Amino acid sequence: MPDSSAAAAVDDAVAVFTDLREEGRELDALVQRLPAPHWARPTPAPGWTIAHQIAHLHWTDRASLLSLTDATGFGAMVEEALKAPDSFVDDGAREGAALPPAELLSRWRDTRDALAQALASASSDTRFPWYGPPMKAASMAGARLMETWAHGQDVADALGVRRTPTARLRHVARIGVRARDYAHAVRGLPAPEGEFRVELAAPDGARVWAYGPPQAPQRVTGPALDFCLLVTRRAHRADLALTATGPDAERWLDIAQAFAGPAGAGREPGAGPDRGTAR
Numbered sequence: 001m002p003d004s005s006a007a008a009a010v011d012d013a014v015a016v017f018t019d020l021r022e023e024g025r026e027l028d029a030l031v032q033r034l035p036a037p038h039w040a041r042p043t044p045a046p047g048w049t050i051a052h053q054i055a056h057l058h059w060t061d062r063a064s065l066l067s068l069t070d071a072t073g074f075g076a077m078v079e080e081a082l083k084a085p086d087s088f089v090d091d092g093a094r095e096g097a098a099l100p101p102a103e104l105l106s107r108w109r110d111t112r113d114a115l116a117q118a119l120a121s122a123s124s125d126t127r128f129p130w131y132g133p134p135m136k137a138a139s140m141a142g143a144r145l146m147e148t149w150a151h152g153q154d155v156a157d158a159l160g161v162r163r164t165p166t167a168r169l170r171h172v173a174r175i176g177v178r179a180r181d182y183a184h185a186v187r188g189l190p191a192p193e194g195e196f197r198v199e200l201a202a203p204d205g206a207r208v209w210a211y212g213p214p215q216a217p218q219r220v221t222g223p224a225l226d227f228c229l230l231v232t233r234r235a236h237r238a239d240l241a242l243t244a245t246g247p248d249a250e251r252w253l254d255i256a257q258a259f260a261g262p263a264g265a266g267r268e269p270g271a272g273p274d275r276g277t278a279r
Helices: 006-031 036-040 050-069 071-083 088-097 101-121 137-159 169-178 180-185 224-231 247-255
Strands: 197-201 208-211 219-223 243-245
Touching: 006 050, 006 101, 006 137, 036 050, 036 101, 050 071, 050 088, 050 101, 050 137, 071 088, 088 101, 101 137, 137 169, 169 197, 169 208, 169 224, 180 247, 197 224, 219 224, 219 247, 243 247
Parallel strands: 197 219
Antiparallel strands: 197 208, 219 243
16 A cells, blocks of 8 residues: 655655664664673563574675675575575574674674665665565665564563654554555455555654555554554554554454564563653
């Protein structure tokens, strides 16, 4: 479902490169002064420590960089993944998490910076290979921001930190809206007919991010933060202030996800992030 404002979509396609850098810096600030033993703290993802979360982001950033700059190298990475389709994500995280924290952090920073430069200089019309459908640079940047934010939430939860939501969430929200049909397909369900109207209150409280036809009978409304937590499966729907109007919208909120692959178990009710005063 397209954003109701074409101009906003164009602006975000440019801003997403800067926003991705900022999202990475915010997460970097959470971990840069952590004592080495704290990198072993468990996060809400079963079996994953803070080190696993950063290692996974480094691994995926590296894959994105190869896609943009070395198609042959990326192809080899895909071939390795196909040898262990059920475990390659965990294997990559485990390998990186075994590094000394200072080395892991340095590698992630270097790859992050190189990826940001490659994204910003890439042709805006070229589609680059990925594990799913090929993506343009702006879409890849949005996907990297979404994943950085989501795994950053896991790190923040492990540290007991309440993050301040920002306007960067609009990229996450847009992916979540556009992934509506995918969320159904990955579960073997037929896609709903017609577009939904989605109206999300921006973090600044002054704007509404709207998607889909204004008169659509199937509707979702609520805070943008809650929607982003839902579609990244970082909180259970029961803990979020999202309202669905219509049976198809109701079903969607039960299965929504913004990322490719299996949805996983998700969070149990009451197991999401602390929603109190952010900092």
